[in-house]
Amino acid sequence: MAIATTLFDLTGRTILITGASRGIGFAMAKACAEHGARVVLNGRNPDTLAAKVDELAAAGHDAEGEAFDVTDEAAATAALDRVVARHGAIWGLIANAGVQHRVPVLEFPTEDFRRVVETNLTACFVLGREAAKRMVQTGGGSIVNTVSMLGPIARPTVPAYIAAKEGLRALTRAMAVELGGRGVRVNAVAPGYVATEMNTALIENEQFNSWVVGRTPMGRWAQPEELGGAAVYLMSPAGAFVSGHVLSVDGAMSVAV
Ligand SMILES: NC(=O)c1ccc[n+]([C@@H]2O[C@H](COP(=O)([O-])OP(=O)(O)OC[C@H]3O[C@@H](n4cnc5c(N)ncnc54)[C@H](OP(=O)(O)O)[C@@H]3O)[C@@H](O)[C@H]2O)c1
Known part of the structure; x- marks a missing residue:
């Protein structure tokens, strides 16, 4: 039996992706756009954001930008209102x-502990709540939180990050059970080590780099583009009955001893 070509089709769906001016967020936005979505890219720097929006638009995609700091509740809510006013609804939020x-x-x-928790957890709660309010009024939607392989497992020197990301996993479950009956699915993507700007120092550190390569069963860092498929899946009809799930994209690192 042939697989329906509509399984991963995002045509007509408007998706806001936070932290999309580079790295994983941009790769997820690009992948969603390539599957037909209208993507709204977010980041704090308007110039950087505009350049990335132009890059997608030049490739023929439906892309626009909303520059705001995710920890600014009023700015985040106003951006969601503008998106809904422009397009009638918001289908997806990728809180990345x-x-x-x-x-x-x-x-x-x-x-610094408070700052990391504010950005990586509290802002995802605020944006998720506000996006979900709008989704339940316009026929439902899908929320994807970018968590991390770290959380259930830990390593030294990143206690705030680990606490925030584990909290975000729990928030994903909490929102999924409460919003399931209202047509809103809530999932998370948990990357392993991805070669992005966030990790420049680690990639350049020979000892850390060889630890990652040796410790990851697939023997390498992920490229940001390798996170795109997980976002498309969770946003699309292919993921229609998937909610409360954390999808690992880590080359089997989190299950290796
Ligand atoms: N890279 C990895 O190995 C890895 C592994 C697991 C999980 N993750 C998670 O994946 C997500 C993306 O990571 P990445 O590696 O792609 O990071 P990155 O390259 O540092 O990009 C971070 C993005 O977030 C934006 N950003 C940061 N603070 C913001 C704020 N307060 N408001 C709005 N935008 C903000 C940045 O744009 P501006 O600076 O212009 O605001 C940028 O677009 C993060 O949640 C990270 O924790 C990454």
Whole structure:
């Protein structure tokens, strides 16, 4: 039996992707656009964002930008309102913007802990709640949170990141069970080590780099583009009954001893 070609079709769906001016967020936005979605890219820097929107538009995709800081609740809510006003509905939210801060736990400043949690967890809650309010009014939708392989497993110097990402996994489940009956699915994607700007220092560190390569069964870092398919799947009809799920994209690192 032939597989329906509409399984991964996102035509007519408007998807906001936070942290989409580079790295994983941009790769997810590009993949969704390639499958027909109208993508709204977010990041804090309007110029960087405009360049990435132009890149997608030049390739024939339906792309626009909304520059705001995800930790600014008023700005995030206003952006969602503008998207709905322009297009009538928002189908998808990929809450992907995130920051890292590496300091040993005994020296980790409280203000940095709060900042990392604010960006990587609280902002995803606010955006998820506000997007879901609008989705339930316009026929449902899909929310995808970018978590991490770290959370259920840990390593030194990133306590705030690990706590925030594990919290985001739990929030994914909490929202999925509450919103399932309202037509909104909520899932998460958990990348392993991905070669993005966030990890430049680690990639350039020969010792860390060879640890990642040796510790990952697939023997390498992921490329950002390899996260695109997970986003398309969870946004598309192919994922129509998938909710509350955390999809690992980590080359089997999280299941290896
Ligand atoms: N790379 C990995 O190995 C890896 C592994 C697991 C999980 N992740 C997660 O994947 C997500 C993306 O990571 P990445 O590696 O692609 O990171 P990245 O290359 O550093 O990109 C981060 C993106 O987030 C945006 N951003 C940061 N803070 C923001 C804020 N307050 N408001 C709005 N946008 C903000 C940045 O744009 P501006 O700076 O212009 O705002 C940029 O577009 C993060 O949640 C990260 O924790 C990454």
